[in-house]
Amino acid sequence: MRIAVTGRKGQLCSALQHLASSQSGIEIVAVGRPDLDLADEPSVRRVLKTVHPDLVVNAAAYTAVDKAEDDREAAQAANALGAGYVAAASAEFGVPILQLSTDYVFDGEMSRPYREEDPTNPLGVYGATKLEGERAVVINPLHAILRTSWVHSPFGPNFVLTMLRLALTRPEIGVISDQIGSPTGALDLADAILRIARKLEGNPRDDRLLGIFHVSSQGWTSWADFASFVFEVSGAEGGPVATVKPISTAEYPTRARRPRDSRLDCGRLRHSYGIELPDWRTGAAETVRRILAGDHLLRT
Template identity: 50%
Template sequence: MRIVVTGKSGQVTSALQALDAGGIEVIAIGRRELDLLQPSTVRETIAKIKPDVVVSSPAYTAVDNAESEEAAAFAINRDGARAIAATAAELSLPIIHLSTDYVFDGVKPESYVESDPVGPVSVYGRSKLEGEYAVAAANENHVILRTAWVYSTFGHNFVKTMLRLAETREELSVVSDQLGCPTSANDIAEAVVKIADRLAKDSSPDLRGVFHLAGSGETNWAEFARHILSIFEEKTGRRVTVRDIAAADYPTAAKRPANSRLCCDKLKRLYGVSMPEWQVSTRDTVTKLLEEPKEAI
């Protein structure tokens, strides 16, 4: 099976390319190969590759910057997503589109299910939600995967930030009143391959639509940090403490949902895909990062 992924630099794209999955060829294309604002280049590039499934991964992910760069966020997260989905539809290909927990307002006391009302509280969240709508309208043969709190050995993410700060600080202040599900990009990549394989073979309408894909279990940012730093201490002998603070004490340009927990039962029921416990995948990522040269963190 051949999978084309649009967006070369993202964590999930990097994880997909690093997968050692027999019979799976992953081809990543980026700005050099296609211009998301020029649909003709999108179609031409994807058509040449002749994939079985398209994965739409590029995103404007600078959550705070999006508040002052709204046009850029919507151009990529909505219009770019629409162009990719429309191209896949023209080529009669299924599309897997990656979205986010930020489409919710975070006020629900329980984990969010796919049918819950959406209500993003940031420009980034609104642009990603509009991207979901655009993909669904452009290509009925779609799977939209909402994920959350993504980390990996690639790019910039919370795990790498905590490890970098731990090198020089004795204490870190971390928000403790935002809940979510830390999710490994490696686990997302493995799930995407399983979903892609099923999509390419099974035309059942039940397998299309919106699904939640996040690490099993839940936590808050401060506890997430403690787990990361406990592994750091175990491996290096250096102890760093975490001080809980409220989100109000750490002001950011964009508002974050207080509750980002995603219920993934639908994906497990229809695809048989379940994610590992977040603590297990975090340990794997932290261990790999600590074994790499310092500049990797």
């Protein structure tokens, strides 16, 4: 099975390549700039036609949440228009698309884990453009939209790496304690995607396998408690540690508003695909250990 993955420099593409390297029958073809530019429809169509995939994973996105507030045009080009171009091309070639989306399509006011059918209400440009992307990909009837949250990995910039780097020079770090969600390891997410892809390959028109799915780790935590767990694991491994000072969102204003409670209910994924990601601590511990094992990541 040949899977084309956009966003070849991203965490998820790296995780998919890592997992696929040890699995038979899966070939990951990473595509991106300069050959494929999400803002350039002809390049999207040309590259996907050349790759001739059995399935497309659109993991490319504009993810700078605060910067997006002042750069809506670029965020919309990647997250909305680009998603539509990838979906249209994959539809033309008759293959399914897996579109990666985000918990930021919600406003965080539900006070329970969000289900797929709950009303969306993004608080910022990033979430709004990702929601536009969700709506754009339905041009391909063979689509599965995968909303995930708080992704981390040993492959690129993310919250876990940031905390470990800060701990090299700071004994105490202030971290927001009044926003909660589910940290999701890119390796766990990639494993779920490969399992989804295999099932879709044999049943591409099964309505139970299409539509919107929430895909995040089990359990939830706050950013502050997430950081504390990172340092707990790091300390046990002989890595950098720091004291976490819980702070409120009001004490750390950002350009973009974030959802207060972005927990995702993943029951539909479990029911339709039989997939359930591990507890968030399992993935977080794995990310910490892998980052520490590749010590150069902390020093660059």
